[in-house]
Amino acid sequence: MISVEVKNLVKNYGSTEAVKGVSFTVNSGEIFGLIGPNGAGKTTALRVVSTLLQITSGSVNILGIDLRKKPDEIRKLISYLPEDAGAYKNLTGRAYLRFIANFFEKNTQEIVSLGIEIANLGDKIDDKVDTYSKGMKRRLLVGRALMINPKLAILDEPTSGLDVISAQEIRKIIKNTAMRGTAVLLSSHNMLEVEYLCDRIALIAEGKIVEEGKPKFLMDKYSANNIEEVFVQVVK
Ligand code: ADP
Numbered sequence: 001m002i003s004v005e006v007k008n009l010v011k012n013y014g015s016t017e018a019v020k021g022v023s024f025t026v027n028s029g030e031i032f033g034l035i036g037p038n039g040a041g042k043t044t045a046l047r048v049v050s051t052l053l054q055i056t057s058g059s060v061n062i063l064g065i066d067l068r069k070k071p072d073e074i075r076k077l078i079s080y081l082p083e084d085a086g087a088y089k090n091l092t093g094r095a096y097l098r099f100i101a102n103f104f105e106k107n108t109q110e111i112v113s114l115g116i117e118i119a120n121l122g123d124k125i126d127d128k129v130d131t132y133s134k135g136m137k138r139r140l141l142v143g144r145a146l147m148i149n150p151k152l153a154i155l156d157e158p159t160s161g162l163d164v165i166s167a168q169e170i171r172k173i174i175k176n177t178a179m180r181g182t183a184v185l186l187s188s189h190n191m192l193e194v195e196y197l198c199d200r201i202a203l204i205a206e207g208k209i210v211e212e213g214k215p216k217f218l219m220d221k222y223s224a225n226n227i228e229e230v231f232v233q234v235v236k
Contacts, residue, residue, distance in 0.1 A: 009045065009059070022207070030199045030200065031184040034187045035201050043187065046187055077150060079153050087137060088129060089130035096140065097119075097147065124136065134161060135162050138162060142174075149182065152182065153183070155186040157188060158170050159188070159190065192227065200215075
């Protein structure tokens with residue numbers, strides 16, 4: 001089932017054209033990656049789908065709801081984790097999740113329990129956030145983003161800046177979330193990680209999608225060993 005349908009999306013900042021007519025779909029239970037170098041327009045596209053930026057032209061539909069017409073309804077279905085998200089340093093991990101869970105109408109205790117399970121911080125969940133490593137903080141934030149069981153999770157560079165072990169843990173969490181039926185839309189400039197992480201990817205450069213498909217399909221198509229090689233060939 002199609003969860004997200006983005007058609008000819010354009011987003012300008014004044015005279016800067018950040019996203020220049022991008023189209024893609026994400027199905028429920030699927031991990032779809034917008035992959036490209038810094039400045040390609042990934043964050044801008046994700047922020048538009050998250051209802052945080054206004055569409056210049058084109059359309060975004062989430063579960064058949066037009067984002068322009070009913071952004072409030074869309075906000076109930078999605079969860080967005082910005083790349084630079086932070087948590088309140090003086091709260092414990094558990095108190096932070098509880099604080100966030102209070103904003104939702106659903107059963108707070110259930111939400112917090114799922115958040116704790118996803119973050120998987122063991123006893124450290126009762127330590128203050130400012131004692132956490134970067135990897136632990138990201139796990140807490142990913143737990144926060146996914147504990148509401150969103151129909152669509154939008155994750156901007158979820159593994160960036162993490163060591164290999166922490167990045168691997170985050171990837172596993174994302175995979176498990178998709179298995180529960182959530183559609184995942186993520187961005188990454190790390191072209192070597194997406195082969196494992198994403199079911200389908202769109203390569204984006206200078207605001208335009210230049211290639212799209214399953215990682216394996218693209219590597220075969222370009223006789224490439226990895227997605228980085230595919231990207232280099234496509235933009236050459
Ligand atoms: P990415 O996430 O792929 O690194 P961005 O979406 O952040 O790319 O940026 C795409 C383009 O839009 C870049 O040229 C960037 O400089 C520009 N841009 C991003 N945010 C703003 C903004 N708030 N105002 C003006 N230009 C912006």
